[in-house]
Amino acid sequence: MSVRRSNMRLILWGLMLTAAVLVIPHLDVLFRLWLPDAREVIYRRDSFVSLLGNHLAIVTAAGLIATLLGVGAGIAVTRHWGKDFLPLVAQLASIGQTFPPVAVLALSVPALGFGTLPTIIALVLYGLLPIVRNTLAGLQGIDDDVMEAARGMGMSSLQRLWQVELPLSSDIILAGIRTSVTINIATAAIGSTIGAKTLGDPLIAGIVNGNGAYVIQGAIVIALLALCVDSLFERIGCALPSYDQGRI
Amino acid sequence: MIRSPSNSVLVTLMLAALLTLLAVDVATLQPNRIVAGEGYSLRAIMGLDGLLLSLLPFMFATWLAWFANARRYVVIVVILLVYWVSWPWGMSLFAQAMIEPGQQAARVGIGPGLWVLLFLLLLMVLEVQTRLGMPHLGRWLLWSAILVSVAVPFWSGVLNDLALVREYQGNADDFAAALQYHTLLVGAVVVISLTLAVAMALAMRSHDGLKRSVFAILSVIQTIPSLALFGLLLAPLAWLSSQFPLLADLGVQGIGWAPAALALIGYSLLPMTRNTYVALDSIDPNVTEAARGMGMSRWQVFFHVRLPLALPVIVEGIRITSVQAIGLAAVAALIGAGGLGTFVFQGLGQAAMDLVLLGAVPIIVMAVLVDMALSGLAAVCRRGVANAEP
Numbered sequence: 004m005s006v007r008r009s010n011m012r013l014i015l016w017g018l019m020l021t022a023a024v025l026v027i028p029h030l031d032v033l034f035r036l037w038l039p040d041a042r043e044v045i046y047r048r049d050s051f052v053s054l055l056g057n058h059l060a061i062v063t064a065a066g067l068i069a070t071l072l073g074v075g076a077g078i079a080v081t082r083h084w085g086k087d088f089l090p091l092v093a094q095l096a097s098i099g100q101t102f103p104p105v106a107v108l109a110l111s112v113p114a115l116g117f118g119t120l121p122t123i124i125a126l127v128l129y130g131l132l133p134i135v136r137n138t139l140a141g142l143q144g145i146d147d148d149v150m151e152a153a154r155g156m157g158m159s160s161l162q163r164l165w166q167v168e169l170p171l172s173s174d175i176i177l178a179g180i181r182t183s184v185t186i187n188i189a190t191a192a193i194g195s196t197i198g199a200k201t202l203g204d205p206l207i208a209g210i211v212n213g214n215g216a217y218v219i220q221g222a223i224v225i226a227l228l229a230l231c232v233d234s235l236f237e238r239i240g241c242a243l244p245s246y247d248q249g250r251i
Numbered sequence: 252m253i254r255s256p257s258n259s260v261l262v263t264l265m266l267a268a269l270l271t272l273l274a275v276d277v278a279t280l281q282p283n284r285i286v287a288g289e290g291y292s293l294r295a296i297m298g299l300d301g302l303l304l305s306l307l308p309f310m311f312a313t314w315l316a317w318f319a320n321a322r323r324y325v326v327i328v329v330i331l332l333v334y335w336v337s338w339p340w341g342m343s344l345f346a347q348a349m350i351e352p353g354q355q356a357a358r359v360g361i362g363p364g365l366w367v368l369l370f371l372l373l374l375m376v377l378e379v380q381t382r383l384g385m386p387h388l389g390r391w392l393l394w395s396a397i398l399v400s401v402a403v404p405f406w407s408g409v410l411n412d413l414a415l416v417r418e419y420q421g422n423a424d425d426f427a428a429a430l431q432y433h434t435l436l437v438g439a440v441v442v443i444s445l446t447l448a449v450a451m452a453l454a455m456r457s458h459d460g461l462k463r464s465v466f467a468i469l470s471v472i473q474t475i476p477s478l479a480l481f482g483l484l485l486a487p488l489a490w491l492s493s494q495f496p497l498l499a500d501l502g503v504q505g506i507g508w509a510p511a512a513l514a515l516i517g518y519s520l521l522p523m524t525r526n527t528y529v530a531l532d533s534i535d536p537n538v539t540e541a542a543r544g545m546g547m548s549r550w551q552v553f554f555h556v557r558l559p560l561a562l563p564v565i566v567e568g569i570r571i572t573s574v575q576a577i578g579l580a581a582v583a584a585l586i587g588a589g590g591l592g593t594f595v596f597q598g599l600g601q602a603a604m605d606l607v608l609l610g611a612v613p614i615i616v617m618a619v620l621v622d623m624a625l626s627g628l629a630a631v632c633r634r635g636v637a638n639a640e641p
Contacts, residue, residue: 037486087259090381091374098377101622103578106611109595113604114363189476193582196599206482210586215485215505222482226475233474 009237016231023227024051027220034216044216046205051224058201058228061119061191065126066184073131073183074176077138078164089139096136104129104190108197117198126190130183137179141172170244177243181236188229192221202228260378261316261327268371269309273302275364278342280349281414283356284603288414290362296345309334321383328379328393335372335397338365339404346412358414360605373397387630394623415612418605422594430613433590436583437576440512441569444519445527448568451520452527462528469521477514477579481586484510511588515579519572526568530561563632570625577618581610591617 028051034044079085080092108125115121145168153167169176195203202225209217272293279288294302312330315323346359376397380390410416419426455462472480489505492498503509534557542556584592594610597603 091260091378094377094381095374098619098622101574101618102615103574103581103618105578105581105592105595106614106618109599109607109611112599112607114366117602185474189478192476192478193585196585196596203478206478207585209482210506215489218482218485222479222485225479226483229474229476229479230471 006238006241009234009241012234013231013238016227016234020055020224020227020231023224024055027051027224038214038216041214041216043214046208046217046220048208049200049204051202051205051220054200054202054204055224055228057119057199058188058191058225061123061126061194061199061201062184062187062232065123065130065187065191066180068123069127069130069134069183069187070180072127073134073179074138076131077135077142077176081139081142082160092135093139096132096139099129099132100136102129104186105193108190108193112197119194119199122191122194122197122199122201126187126194129190130187133182133186134176134179137175137182138172141175142168144175145171173243174240177236177240181233184232184236185229188225188232192225257317258319258378258382261319261375262313264371264375264378265309265313265316268368268375269306269313271364271367271371272306275367276362277364277368278345278362279360281358281360282354284358284414284417284605285601288360291345293364319382324379324383328376328383331372331375331379332396332400335369335376336400338369339401339410342413343404343409346410350412357412358417359412360414387627391627414605415608418603418609422606422609426594426609429589429591429593429610433577433580433592433614433617436508436512436515436580436588436590437573440515440519440576440580441573443512444516444523444572445569447516448520448523448527451524452531455524455528456531465524466521469517469524472517473521477518477582478585480514480517481510481583484513485586488513506587508588510586511580511583515576515583518579519576522571522575523568526564526571527561530564530568531557533564534560559632560636563629563636566625566629566632570622570629573621573625574618577614577621581614 028045028047031045038044076092080089107129108122111121111125111128115124149167149171150163153163158166191199191201192203192206195201195207202221205217205221206225209215209219209221275292276290277293278291278296280291281288293305297305308330312327315327319327342359342361349359350357376393380393385393404410405416411420451465455465475483485505488503488509492503492505538560539552539556542552547555580588580590581592581595584590584596591610591614594606595614596610598606598608598610
């Protein structure tokens with residue numbers, strides 16, 4: 004996708020998300036038409052702005068930690084000194100991804116209890132897997148000739164990592180982070196069942212109280228957030244060093 | 252591979268396991284269902300002598316891992332399996348010793364130390380399996396043995412005092428129904444989306460513009476979080492069921508199986524259609540040309556040439572879709588769609604952790620089993636293709 008189009012997409016979804024968060028609390032009349040008998044038709048236990056902020060904070064924290072750990076682990080097991088761990092880490096990353104995220108989230112409760120922190124830890128654990136997997140795929144996919152040439156130019160191993168390996172695999176690593184964050188936005192919404200304050204709150208409250216309006220409001224904001232973040236990744240992808248030259 | 256003298260991975264895992272067993276509680280004793288249990292360390296249960304004695308084979312395995320070779324790997328795997336097989340029986344002994352006959356509600360639980368140990372044991376088996384370069388059949392036998400050795404004590408009544416088993420017994424009928432329902436929902440979704448995907452892939456091959464827009468729409472659906480998609484389907488489905496009584500009679504409502512199935516199909520279409528399309532599109536035109544030249548009809552070419560060549564990639568699509576649908580169907584329990592997720596969310600609501608486990612563990616086992624079975628099938632199909640090529 005061209006830079007221009009991905010910019011447009013990002014701005015469009017961003018504006019719609021902002022509008023939704025700000026406008027929904029004032030749509031009393033509209034939702035009243037649909038549910039004339041309901042006691043309350045707008046979710047007001049928390050403002051959508053604060054829920055959005057919380058949701059984003061949880062996903063961002065989990066995403067940053069998972070990226071650091073995941074890319075770090077991927078680099079470590081592809082170095083000479085860590086390559087013993089490569090087969091196990093690679094297998095673990097691919098088997099772990101078959102675990103449904105909701106099951107991992109649920110299992111974090113017996114281990115860690117209810118609340119925001121257990122949610123973040125579960126998101127980090129699950130979010131690591133696609134990042135590790137893609138980091139490995141990216142680093143291992145680099146042509147041996149390229150590495151040979153870098154070595155021949157007298158680059159140190161650190162220079163090779165920073166100037167050759169990471170730039171060449173940046174698009175694959177980014178794709179892993181994107182998958183991880185997409186899953187985490189969805190899982191964080193379910194996190195409101197284990198006591199984290201997220202955009203899942205209005206949805207769960209709506210389901211429990213049989214209030215369809217709450218459900219729709221929560222669903223719209225979560226969906227827009229996911230699309231917005233996804234187009235942000237699309238845009239970042241355009242700025243990567245490996246974007247136009249393609250992989251060798 | 253086997254030549255490397257010391258396996259630092261195994262040694263690390265084993266030292267971690269030893270430390271866990273020394274420092275973290277392996278079992279809990281609960282007076283009833285809700286109250287948090289009291290933890291017991293391995294040392295508290297077995298005494299110092301018993302602790303050392305029970306860890307002796309493990310230390311031996313660690314030593315073997317330090318000086319690893321092919322034969323020693325086999326010994327290591329046997330020792331690991333002995334530990335794996337023996338924990339339920341140890342748990343049963345612990346329960347007999349701790350629970351007096353009159354205490355109906357009392358139960359024992361698996362402590363955090365044991366969970367970590369079991370996880371590490373599986374990682375060790377995985378590592379040894381890789382180092383030994385076991386063939387497919389060997390792996391299947393190994394993991395079947397691992398599964399059966401845990402399943403047998405669960406069914407045989409040895410673990411009747413384990414909290415998880417108690418929870419199961421309290422919900423046995425519901426569990427069977429939920430398991431069946433979960434399987435049915437996922438199965439139906441996979442079959443329907445496969446049919447749609449094949450139809451769309453075939454249509455897309457002749458209309459290029461269609462391809463771009465279909466993939467664009469499907470990837471937007473894939474991006475929307477499951478909970479939100481379920482929510483967005485609520486209003487339209489509720490409206491439909493209020494307008495058409497026939498649909499309402501069929502159980503189509505804003506909540507329940509209808510939005511769950513629709514959303515699951517929506518998510519399944521992207522991986523399924525992408526794989527089917529790629530599978531059909533990547534076939535060398537020369538091959539189909541040759542088949543036509545041999546006098547095969549269009550249908551014969553499709554069924555005897557195209558489909559067998561495309562099958563491995565299509566099966567791969569079915570695998571991705573099924574594993575994804577098993578997890579998403581669990582989320583669908585939130586909107587009243589039933590299935591194993593019901594236990595998870597009920598358990599979370601009641602803070603009954605063993606009920607959460609009763610839902611979450613089978614979901615994971617189901618996902619892993621389906622993944623293994625379908626990747627096995629994909630490998631078989633691929634071998635079929637490879638054999639057919641000159």
